[in-house]
Amino acid sequence: MSRIAAVTQRALQKGSKLLIPYLVAGDPNLETTKKLMHSLVDCGADIIELGIPFSDPSSDGPVIQRGVERSLAQGTSLADTLQIVNEFRQQDQVTPIVLMGYLNPIETMGYEAFTQRAVDVDVDGVLVVDMPPAESTTLHQMLRNASIDTIYLVAPTTHPDRAVTIAQHSTGYLYYVSLKGVTGAALTDHASVQKNIEALRKLTDLPIVIGFGIKDGDSARAMAQQSDGVVIGSALVARIGELTGLDAISLEQITATTDIIKEVRQAVNSAS
Amino acid sequence: MSEAELNSMTFDGPDESGHFGPYGGIFVGETLIAAVEELQAVYQELSSNEDFWREYDSQLKHYVGRPSPLYFAERLTSHCGGAQIYLKREDLNHTGAHKVNNTIGQALLAKHMGKSRIIAETGAGQHGVASATVAARLGLECHVYMGAEDIVRQAPNVYRMKLLGANVVSVDSGSRTLKDAMNEALRDWATNVDNTYYIIGTVAGPHPYPQLVRDFQCVIGREARAQSLEQIGRLPDTLIACVGGGSNAIGLFHPFLEDEQVAMIGVEAGGRGLDTGEHAAPLNAGVPGVLHGNRTYLMTDDAGQIKETHSVSAGLDYPGVGPEHAWLKDLERVKYVAATDAEALDAFHKLTRLEGIIPALESSHAVAYGMKLAADMDNSHCLIINLSGRGDKDIETVAKIEGITL
Numbered sequence: 001m002s003r004i005a006a007v008t009q010r011a012l013q014k015g016s017k018l019l020i021p022y023l024v025a026g027d028p029n030l031e032t033t034k035k036l037m038h039s040l041v042d043c044g045a046d047i048i049e050l051g052i053p054f055s056d057p058s059s060d061g062p063v064i065q066r067g068v069e070r071s072l073a074q075g076t077s078l079a080d081t082l083q084i085v086n087e088f089r090q091q092d093q094v095t096p097i098v099l100m101g102y103l104n105p106i107e108t109m110g111y112e113a114f115t116q117r118a119v120d121v122d123v124d125g126v127l128v129v130d131m132p133p134a135e136s137t138t139l140h141q142m143l144r145n146a147s148i149d150t151i152y153l154v155a156p157t158t159h160p161d162r163a164v165t166i167a168q169h170s171t172g173y174l175y176y177v178s179l180k181g182v183t184g185a186a187l188t189d190h191a192s193v194q195k196n197i198e199a200l201r202k203l204t205d206l207p208i209v210i211g212f213g214i215k216d217g218d219s220a221r222a223m224a225q226q227s228d229g230v231v232i233g234s235a236l237v238a239r240i241g242e243l244t245g246l247d248a249i250s251l252e253q254i255t256a257t258t259d260i261i262k263e264v265r266q267a268v269n270s271a272s
Numbered sequence: 273m274s275e276a277e278l279n280s281m282t283f284d285g286p287d288e289s290g291h292f293g294p295y296g297g298i299f300v301g302e303t304l305i306a307a308v309e310e311l312q313a314v315y316q317e318l319s320s321n322e323d324f325w326r327e328y329d330s331q332l333k334h335y336v337g338r339p340s341p342l343y344f345a346e347r348l349t350s351h352c353g354g355a356q357i358y359l360k361r362e363d364l365n366h367t368g369a370h371k372v373n374n375t376i377g378q379a380l381l382a383k384h385m386g387k388s389r390i391i392a393e394t395g396a397g398q399h400g401v402a403s404a405t406v407a408a409r410l411g412l413e414c415h416v417y418m419g420a421e422d423i424v425r426q427a428p429n430v431y432r433m434k435l436l437g438a439n440v441v442s443v444d445s446g447s448r449t450l451k452d453a454m455n456e457a458l459r460d461w462a463t464n465v466d467n468t469y470y471i472i473g474t475v476a477g478p479h480p481y482p483q484l485v486r487d488f489q490c491v492i493g494r495e496a497r498a499q500s501l502e503q504i505g506r507l508p509d510t511l512i513a514c515v516g517g518g519s520n521a522i523g524l525f526h527p528f529l530e531d532e533q534v535a536m537i538g539v540e541a542g543g544r545g546l547d548t549g550e551h552a553a554p555l556n557a558g559v560p561g562v563l564h565g566n567r568t569y570l571m572t573d574d575a576g577q578i579k580e581t582h583s584v585s586a587g588l589d590y591p592g593v594g595p596e597h598a599w600l601k602d603l604e605r606v607k608y609v610a611a612t613d614a615e616a617l618d619a620f621h622k623l624t625r626l627e628g629i630i631p632a633l634e635s636s637h638a639v640a641y642g643m644k645l646a647a648d649m650d651n652s653h654c655l656i657i658n659l660s661g662r663g664d665k666d667i668e669t670v671a672k673i674e675g676i677t678l
Contacts, residue, residue, distance in 0.1 A: 053577075054576075054577065055446060055577040055578045056446065056451060056452075056455050056563060056564070056578050057455070058301070058454075058455040058458040058459060058564070059301035059303075059458075059459075059462065060459075061459070062445070065445050065446075069445075069446075072577065077575035077576075077577075078575060078576065079575070102562075103299060103562040104561045104562045104563060104570070104572065104576045104577075104578070105575060105576035105577070106576070107560075107561050107562055107576065108559075108561060108572060108574070108575065108576030109576065129301050130299045130300055130301060130562065130565075131299060131562075132298060132299070132300070132302065132305060134289065134298065135297050135298060135299055152302070153301065153302040153303075154302060155301075155302040155303040155305070155306075156303070157302075157303055157304075157305070157306035157307070157465060158302060158305065158306065159306060159309075162305070166302075177302060177303060180303055180462060180463060180464075180465055180466070181303070181459075181462055181463035182459045182462055182463065185463065
């Protein structure tokens, strides 16, 4: 059983919801990202989505764009991102790590080299935002052969027939995009989320987590009530942005930054 | 690929999933998939509908002023002292460039799909102006995304768009140029997907854009082919066009692809020289990758980040190129070369003085290479250069380079 499946099963069996924070690798620098990841686990994160920085993040809103720009200003690459996972694993062999990003850095590294390195550093899942299942054949198969989970998005605009195909391609969990728009946008239409999640439940047995538009405890609770868990990105990345420009980042500053995940953990627990 | 496979190739791509060989495809976030598929279905239906094309042709004739002339450049020809040089005069179109051929077609699609709001990205501002123009003409709301850097470089076009009623949105992310404007337009589209039509300005983006933009631009090549037969009495020997995203070039080339005797040359922006790295020539100096919805040649660094490009011409200042060009390069059906900023500026002046035609800086790249090539050719050789736009928009840029304040 994959690490993601194990964590998911354990959570769902005890009636708990998944909490999945997202942060950009190398924002504001590699060392801090690693510390933030450990701190996120301490705050109750079940899985961590680690963003691979890319110069043209066209599915992301302004907050994550700025996070990516901060990371790229440090010269962070996909190779560095994988190295962070490697170092994280030296202390934590339990928490699943999902790499989330855009296809071009992976194409440039080469699918085979990327898959091999992901296996070596113990990556658990990969989500490529701009690679729909129809374009994913080669990379998808390589990741599967390497027992790495392949995670895809389902959007409010996704046709039901297509949702079935996406669910068939997905392992680990299905990521439901809560709104039409980019990461960090405001979520307003709770009713349509509920309706769409109910429809998705009939199409797949995979755990369904909701992301985009979750910014605090209240929105996390509301979404967790309808699903198996939540992804929270922009709200965390905005806080990480406040660490930029500091010479040395103290442990207190790290825990103050990840504090929001504690709050969201409590809110999500109350939804269970 | 074996020679036999190459020889059996036809040029009627893309395939059903939007691929030209290994290039093209649909690489967008899930939210946009439904919109892209809707466009695909509508276009498939309309592209075989005669009434649609009749309306399109009528707009081109009465609103754009087509057909554009195929003009024999007599003094330029004798100056170069070789091949006979003809210019396909897209600069004479309404709004001053080939861009309007596409925006009219796509605005008709938008109307047919019942979309009330159109968005566009623009670099030099020509596609923005052409989009704002058709939006005004058809009474549609229009938002144009433009890099903050380009807004400064192309102030007259920004004002033109505003006069036409468009909202020009300044893009401050990334390198603040065309590629970032395209990212922002994609974000807008994902957010307002229900009522919004995205008019992409070149033969790039997710399928079916490279196909439909090409189809709308093919009027250039169809006219040029008929005009050659009528005016010259035969097909031309060589076609030359500048390539940024590559819509004017594919428009000229495509109707000639099956004519084996016709050579074709795409001229990319060589900037300060290919060896300096400061250019916008992915087909000459890039590698295949994925950006803005399609797989194609790109300018990227070793880590796969998209590089900042440089060209004196804002319209060519883009790190990618249409996927069909990538395929035509690999097939060696079209040869891709580069002209530097300096060569383009020289051609800009030469054409202005010799023919009384001020070319766009983009088109000046094609003129520069065409002049060089013509000089080495026999005078029985006929060469068509696509004069994709007029240079009125560029006079401030040129004056500034020469230290003149207007």
